[in-house]
Amino acid sequence: MLYDQIEQAVEFIRRKTSLNPRVAIILGSGLGGLTEQIETACIIPYGDIPHFPVSTVSGHKGQLVFGQLNGVPVVTMAGRFHYYEGYSLQQVTFPVRVMKMLGARLLIASNAAGSVNPGHEVGDLVFIEDHINLLPDNPLRGPNDDRLGPRFPDMLNTYDKELLNKALAIAEAKGYRAHRGVYAVLQGPNFETPAEYTWLHRIGADLAGMSTVPEVLVARHMGMDVFAASVVTDVGYPPERIKHTSHEEVVQVAAQAGQRLAVVIRELLGNLS
């Protein structure tokens, strides 16, 4: 049963570290650089943790990093799981449930994304204000365990407005290009066709990606606050702007712009109420 599996994972981790994380951070493709800023207390490879899936994509390390970031106790997922890897969405989101049970009240999720907003440029930061779930599945599908959260979680105010506004202010003060935007999630692993990017633009999305939303759904199910941010690694709209996209380029752009995102996250933590 899911609840028992979470408890077993938590019990295992508790034997390795006594740190009580207040914030859970998920680092997306190429965004692993933030871990260098953590005063590390403990690192646990996913493979050691009961019931944790193991990450298969390059650019994703696959370990939980516990420590202090700007004075705040955090647990960081260096490497996440994606639906396109073949995991169920329950597996993809299992670590979020574990991090919540370890004490995290806030989820900070990051990702690399394609932009379908003509005002965006490669390397821009976009703080997510809402999402459109285009995945063929949902991590909350199946019997609901009321100990974890409600059957029908509300999706109004999913993304914390105060944190989003603070992040925009921090980025502005640093002179970074940054926006608020709507993130559409698709299953991948292919990038979108020009017609698909145009369709995403028309339905109200600013960004296209393959992650984050399942984790956010589970975080909200468990009552966590959420802040999420994308790094624009390619542009998909209008069609004349589209170039060939490769995972290597995505990781490279994310690694550069990710340094700016790391600064924003660090300052955001210093500002937590």
Ligand code: HPA
């Ligand atoms: N589409 C979907 N996911 C992505 C993209 C994209 O263009 N870029 C990075 N992740």
